[in-house]
Amino acid sequence: MYLGMMAGHHMGWGIIEEEGWRKGPWTAEEDGLLIEYVKLHGEGRWNSVARLAGLKRNGKSCRLRWVNYLRPELKRGQITPHEESIILELHARWGNRWSTIARSLPGRTDNEIKNYWRTHFKKKAKVPSDASEKAKNRFLRRKQFHNQQHQQQQQQQHLQVNQEEVKRIMALLDENNDTKIPCFWPQVKQGMETISIYPHHTTDHQEQGFYYSMLNGNVSVPEASNNEENFLWDGLWNLNDVHGNFSSTCATGKAS
DNA sequence: AAAAACGACAACCGCACACCA
């Protein structure tokens, strides 16, 4: 039930609330006023917009319109297959933490991702006996097996990463100013295994260390990651992968 | 051709949290 619609009176589907706030779809004129406001005053202080910009919209509405639609850095167009795979992987990891997922997809909003998920995957995700559920179970069994093996191994030897290779890759990422975009997290051969490197998002790479994610889903979390969320980076699995082939994922480090 | 169902997207709501006086 749409309370605003009941409380206010219609102007098409553009509603004036009793308090005087407009609701419903934004007009081009309102968009223009909001853009002008942000140009002059920057983002934030949304409750001042009505007064300063002459908009009959409350602060929440203004913020939402800006964040989800008017921001210049927003990416338009369809979600790409690559973005889709990231959404799937991060949703498997974090559940409905849309804003967290959105931080890994530059130019996409939490609202957009949420809508996309609901439209494309919610029904599938509800069915517990489908192929992806079976794949997940296979994954968990496999992961458990590898964890047991690696626990023994890691007690004996500390993981030594090819530091030179890591530095080289990080320099490349920096050059491209690309460290926040999970287009490709590089992988480094480490003995028999391939390791994906997730850069820690601070300025000093020397001190931060990196997150490692083994191709086989096993994981070593270095000293630098000391909170719960980092610790959760114990490898990702791909909902798409119904055949049980588990790939290293193109995950991202935390956005700042 | 018309109605129903569906999909995509925009926008609202309630709640929680941070900050400040």
Next chain:
DNA sequence: ATGGTGTGCGGTTGTCGTTTT
């Protein structure tokens, strides 16, 4: 300590266009 304000998040709903029956 507390109440007010601003902001962000996740859930939900409404609208509209397209597809299916």
